[in-house]
Amino acid sequence: MWNMTLGQRRQRFLTKGIRTSYRETDNALTEWKRTEGLAFLSEVSSVPLQQTLRHQHTAFQNFFAQRAQYPRFKSRMGRQSAHYTRSAFRMRDGLLTLAKNATPLKFVWSFNDIDVVELDPTMVVISRDPDGRWYATFAVDTDAPVSAEPTGRSIGVDLGLSDFLVTSDGERIANPRHLAVKARNIARYQRRMARCQRGSSNRRKAKAKVARAHRKVRNARQDFLHRSTTRLVRSADVIVIEDLNIRGMVRNRHLARAISDVSWGEFRRQLEYKCSRTGRALVVIDRWFPSSKLCSTCGHRLTQLSLSSRHWTCPSCRTRHDRDINAAKNILAAGQAVARGDSGDACGADVRRKGSPLPQSAAKQEARVVGEVK
Numbered sequence: 020m021w022n023m024t025l026g027q028r029r030q031r032f033l034t035k036g037i038r039t040s041y042r043e044t045d046n047a048l049t050e051w052k053r054t055e056g057l058a059f060l061s062e063v064s065s066v067p068l069q070q071t072l073r074h075q076h077t078a079f080q081n082f083f084a085q086r087a088q089y090p091r092f093k094s095r096m097g098r099q100s101a102h103y104t105r106s107a108f109r110m111r112d113g114l115l116t117l118a119k120n121a122t123p124l125k126f127v128w129s130f131n132d133i134d135v136v137e138l139d140p141t142m143v144v145i146s147r148d149p150d151g152r153w154y155a156t157f158a159v160d161t162d163a164p165v166s167a168e169p170t171g172r173s174i175g176v177d178l179g180l181s182d183f184l185v186t187s188d189g190e191r192i193a194n195p196r197h198l199a200v201k202a203r204n205i206a207r208y209q210r211r212m213a214r215c216q217r218g219s220s221n222r223r224k225a226k227a228k229v230a231r232a233h234r235k236v237r238n239a240r241q242d243f244l245h246r247s248t249t250r251l252v253r254s255a256d257v258i259v260i261e262d263l264n265i266r267g268m269v270r271n272r273h274l275a276r277a278i279s280d281v282s283w284g285e286f287r288r289q290l291e292y293k294c295s296r297t298g299r300a301l302v303v304i305d306r307w308f309p310s311s312k313l314c315s316t317c318g319h320r321l322t323q324l325s326l327s328s329r330h331w332t333c334p335s336c337r338t339r340h341d342r343d344i345n346a347a348k349n350i351l352a353a354g355q356a357v358a359r360g361d362s363g364d365a366c367g368a369d370v371r372r373k374g375s376p377l378p379q380s381a382a383k384q385e386a387r388v389v390g391e392v393k
Contacts, residue, residue, distance in 0.1 A: 020071045022092050041076040064118035066107035100146035108143050112136055126155045150230035166298030173257035175351025177343050180277050185343035187351040197240045198280040205232045240282055248289040252299055259302040259354025302354035315348035
């Protein structure tokens, strides 16, 4: 449904210059069901088909509003999903029955603290991963989350590659390097798949094995990020991080894999929504703030500091600094200045940058606060 509708949208726009509305795609679905070649579409519920059309319509709205890229065709080998709303399924006594299916769908419930019999879902998503695993996801209406108890603490977080993060309190969380640990096995599975004939059953099995290996890496990474972000949100009222230029960093071909594996962008996304739910404050300071070059004791600023220098001594007050802990302390100080309404030097003014030798204006580089303390 997605690929056929997308193909007709593109063809119509290229030949006639006319955009296609959701109502027109819905009418086209009705006509397709009456044809001999697509009569099989009537064998399933029309709800997941219409939901696919709605999702594509939303994707085009985001594209025209410049919030997303142009929608692409999907592969059958990728993740597949079908969305069933209330009118397309029945949930009784913990048994799920989908529309146009006589027997209930068997599934394994993953939440021991919630009784599946009392579940009243508003939507059910049936999905299949590339490795062949099937999932049933339930959407339910819940109450507003309760704000977390105040802790009276504020922490600054410095992200890195050797250590995943270092806090201003001196706590270090090592980088687990999930992809690097599994890279050898993944490479072996990919070599086996490359030796199989295209379209054969052996290649399909080998491809599923590669997908399973990537799934294990993905799940381990997500679990680590959720544990780390939840721990931070529970331990402090104010969390201060840097606005890293991840897109520019991954252009370095020597560090692109390591930066992608550490998932700084996903880390920040989880922090944002968890802080919003629990009433914490997340302060994001400008990426040009010289957190590593400033002395957290006296404020002296170095002119040069190489990446290989993990420790340095302040020439003004003679304090010996650990590079990462000192950066985390400076990030916290900059975030506290923003919380007081005095951004200070956190905007990154007069910071040397690659390209123009002149300092850039700080007018559009103020740090911002995501969420508020309640």
